[in-house]
Amino acid sequence: MKPTPTLLGEFVCIVDPSPIFAEGLRRLAEEESGQDQPVVAVTPESLARHFPVFLADGTLPSVVIMDACIHDDFDSFEWIARIREAAPACVFVVVLRVLDYFLLTKAVAHETSVMVSRDDPCLVFRHAYQAAVMGGSFLSHSVARKIGTTLQQEKWLNQSPLSGREMDVLIRLGVGRTASEIADEFNLSPKTVGTYRTRLLKKLGLRTNADISFFCLQHFPKLVRASLGFEPLAMETPLHRDDATPGGPPWHPTTAFDTEGDTQTEFSSRSESTASRTRPDSIANLPRLGQRHTRLVDL
Template sequence: MQLRVLIADDHPVVRQGLKQMLAAESDLTVVGEAKNGQEVIDLSRDHAWDVAIVDYNMPGKAGIELIKELRQRFPERPVLVLSMYPEDRYAVRALRAGAAGYLTKESAPEELVTAIRKVARGGRFVTPAVGERLAQELAGGDKPSHEKLSDREFQIMWMIASGKTVGDIAQQFFLSPNTVSTYRTRILRKLNLKNNAELMRYAILHDLVD
């Protein structure tokens, strides 16, 4: 059976590389490309696909927000996240939002192809490391403070901790600087921190940034 694949990434080089890689597989066909979340939604309305390979961080609607909307609008279509973010930090959130699998961009091509075929059959694709994290969640116990953040708060927290300015974040998510500042205030309050320097130390301590 021919599997139709939608590719979503804001970097043309990444999209081209994925297309070339998938072209070598006789049962996989790329039926569309998107460079941001809105294009993914628009293409999904106009074109049928069996699996979407979606970057976690694109301009505008992206990440958890995009995964949730795709699952709400097209519940029968699996979303496979391919991200630069380490899986031990972000995969569980993506899977909770409805993603069928999560891979980093360092994954081997064969692993990505295997994941596409598996989620197209209705399965889930997780690495052993992600499976262990999911098991830990099911076991319960105390969670770190950052697990209390909403998905958007978590994204903005990560960007602040990575050294991004309010302006950078506003541009990335199509938000006003005032809205980003409001998020920042809320994040600091939830984490019981006073400023960006403390936030960066917290993120490093909990291995949320490199």
Template sequence: MKSAGDEVSVRKILVVDDHTLVRRGVIRILEQSRDLEVSCDETGQAQEALRLVTGGNYDLVLLDIALPGVNGLDLLKSLHRAAPRLPIIILSMYPEDQYAIRCFTQGAAGYLAKDSAPEDLVAAVRKVLSGGRYVSGGLVEHLAGHLAAGPAHTVISHEDLTDREFVVLRLSGAGKSPAQIAGELFLSVKTVNTYRARVMSKLGLKSNAEVISYAIKHNLST
């Protein structure tokens, strides 16, 4: 507990997640941490998050990558454009070896799985607030293995897809129809079919069943 005479720098954090219990749990963990002094706002909506980031003076955003009705990668890009210097830590239920690299390339300062321990959340926030980037040990191992493959690693995989192609692959793998995907991504059905055709061509898949099978095999269908 800090005394009244101590200089306290309260850091302002925005927690963005559509589940109230998750938001409140994250805030509680941060507020109870002995070495963090934070003031947290929260929202469960993408547009509200953009409004708050544009009008607020936040030190950090904790962002759920899977908000309903919006492509999480697109939201990350929008937040980064609105406040280029504002660090963003991604909170996700998706495997970090599938999403983290894409998030980092779009400006994220950290990536944390939702099943991480509370102390990992505190460590990530502390690291990013101090100006660093948070990368888990598991992701470091994945990157090391990827680099160890060297120049021979030339097989096209989902990691080589564009962000939009990757999202269409994931949603297709979850069993969603082109119409459902179009509605979720605010695209036309024709455009969705074009992206799906590109995915199938790049990955050498010949049917929708193979798309679903590929997504399940690589843990992309959740």
């Protein structure tokens, strides 16, 4: 392992739990910054130990490449706020492991202007780094597309109320129930359940049942857990349309949003599976590339 460079003034700080991925980011940063700035790579856990040293020495980072993760011991976006307070001129490149509603919402709330996906090719990381150094904004295509999809879904949810029956079908599809099981539960025909499913897919801009499951975890984690038997239904849980007050308004989904709860648990397995699949031109493969592809620009 190479020794940590001596901190002489401003430096580039890489915060990532994967040694292989961090090594790829380190090579990219060294190519872009040349000999002007040392590059320091730390894990999220060790950042808490290094940061007081940086403050004491007055050697604060000018660029931080941060893996976006939120758990009990570490919140990337809280650290972004702390670093920004100590070093207002510092710029950030946020690397998203999974493009989910919760992380994107947190990133936008913390005014993150440069974001890439962990699965983006190396050239995209290079463009993101250059944009950050120049004080610009950069969203990779995959991140921008996910933000667009999220906005489309939220627009529909804010404008189109859901009936109790539609919510019944949506949540049960989200937890993996088949059309036949849902039909038996509500005395419907499987064809009617299929019609509900097709309508929901079209309105939400989704394609598969897996998309429905992820959407339900994003917006209705409490209802999903209740449907799986992990916790009792809350009093404000929507009732069946048949049981609602006659002539009353349909239930509106915005009243059940749970965007501030701890939803990272639901996404942890998805994050791990996403992180394990890397493209041939991924940052994570950079240290293992042959001599012909030593430089990112040659990819």
